[in-house]
Amino acid sequence: MKKTTLLLCAFLLFMSTNLFAALTANMQFYPALGTSITVYPNSTVYPAYYEVRITVSSYSNTLCSGTYSLALERRDMTTGTSLWGSVTPDSLFPNPGVVSSYSGTCMIHQVHGTKYEYRVKVVFNPTGNAGTTCATMANEEKYTSIGTVVVKKKAVPDFTINGMTVPADGSPMSICASVLNLDAAITANESDYFLGVSECNRWWDRTGNLEWGGWFPGQAPNGIPVQSTMLLSPNYFTAPTPTQVQSNPALAILKGGTIQSPANFAGQDRYYRISVCVGEPEWNCKTALVRVDPNCRMASVIEIADSDVMDQFLSEENTAGMKLFPNPVKDVVNITTKEKVSGYTIYDLSNTIVKMEQNKKGSDLQQLDLSNLKQGLYVIEITTEKGVERHKIIKE
Incomplete structure (x- = not known):
């Protein structure tokens, strides 16, 4: 009788140990976190952020059911490896109560121009249906695989x-x-x-x-x-x-x-x-x-080079307190003035605006890039603190 009792106790101890081993060894995640991250731009809550949705599925090959708790962790890889830290998702994992398997998705916002690594800590607290053995087991903790989310910098239109x-x-x-x-x-x-x-x-x-x-x-x-x-x-x-x-x-x-x-x-x-x-x-x-205006036409330097038009054009130059040089100019014209220049507008001979720029910080010397303009005669309106001056320039 004693021998039978001892054998029974040994069997129960063996079964309890192996059940615990099965629990700690067989808890699995499917799919792995690294393959279950989805990124949605244009968040309806925060328009300048992306929505990162992280899905975890878990089950245990034991006879136990229990409660799951999940904690999201991440580390910033934008400027280099950093330590893992817990982070609260904007939308939490759901709490299913007592279950034998789990599947749920959380969501967190990630700003443009950043790179983060994510992982989820899953805690399984066995309880319930396999007798007292499950209720007496310790909680099990496991981490999912690591998933990386790179959100490139904000796109900026320009032309x-x-x-x-x-x-x-x-x-x-x-x-x-x-x-x-x-x-x-x-x-x-x-x-x-x-x-x-x-x-x-x-x-x-x-x-x-x-x-x-x-x-x-x-x-x-x-x-x-x-x-x-x-x-x-x-x-x-x-x-x-x-x-x-x-x-x-x-x-x-x-x-x-x-x-x-x-x-x-x-x-x-x-x-x-x-x-x-x-x-x-x-x-x-x-x-x-x-x-x-496909029908407009600018006079070219070649057309007027042998006439008196160029001399007459430049003779009407406004020289009150401001100089433009060189003139004629190939690429860059310099402006010397004691006043601050707040902007300029360039017109061709048909009075069409061909270039303009505002809110330039003034100094005693300003440079205007005319390299993109065609050969021809132009009028430059320069706005200063004291008003507007009109100057004539020849683009070679």
């Missing part, structure tokens, strides 16, 4: 049109050309970009006559031919319809002149809103107001 900088104050640009070319490679950190064109008046009001735009993959390049791109992508048109554009491509051509319709816009100067947009992590656009 020039035919070599001209887009005015920061929304002033209109007048392009003396029949073709618009965008240099948009200065747009940063995008994986795709949106290009849009719409007809409008001087006050940015859309006419509804031309509405085109669409997403393009990859980083925005230089040398985007606007009209050609529009014709190659007719499905992006909302007005006119794609079918109308395919049958009559002239409907997509940007033109100058005045607006014909609707009636309340008729006779107003025709402009176009040109936009480059990105969506990482939030929708962000840069837009230019452009007037196209």
Whole structure:
């Protein structure tokens, strides 16, 4: 009898030990954390953040059920390896009560330009259905595998049109050309970009006559031919319809002149809103107001070099307190003045604005880059604290 009792006790001890071993050895996670992270940009709660959703599934190959508790930990890898620290998710893992397996997702916001490693600490407290053995077992703790989330820097749209900088104050640009070319490679950190064109008046009001735009993959390049791109992508048109554009491509051509319709816009100067947009992590656009004048023409230096026009042009120079040199100029013109320069506007001989810049900090010497301008005669309006001076310059 004693021998039988001893054997029974030994068996129960053996079973208890092996059950505990099974619990500590067989608790598993599926899938691993590293393959169950999803990242959603454009958070509805924090628009400048990405939503990182972390899913954990766990089960134990024991006879026990119990309660699960999960703690999210991360370390910042943006500037180098750092220590693990606990972090409270913006949306917590659900609490299922007493279960034999677990599956749940938490969510935390991560700002652009950061890199974090995540792991989840899972604590299983066995209780319940396998008799007193489960209730007397110690809690088990395990870490999931490590998942890395890299959120690149915020995308920023930027571009020039035919070599001209887009005015920061929304002033209109007048392009003396029949073709618009965008240099948009200065747009940063995008994986795709949106290009849009719409007809409008001087006050940015859309006419509804031309509405085109669409997403393009990859980083925005230089040398985007606007009209050609529009014709190659007719499905992006909302007005006119794609079918109308395919049958009559002239409907997509940007033109100058005045607006014909609707009636309340008729006779107003025709402009176009040109936009480059990105969506990482939030929708962000840069837009230019452009007037196209394909028939304008600038006088060239060659045409006037053997005449008295150049001398007459320069003889009317405003020299009150300010000097511009060299003149004629190839690339950069220097300005000497005792006043602070707050901005400048450059006109061609047809009185069309070809370049402008505002809010420049003034000093005794300013430099204006004219390298992107064609050869010709120009008038530069320079705004200082004491007013506006007009100076004439010849671009070689």
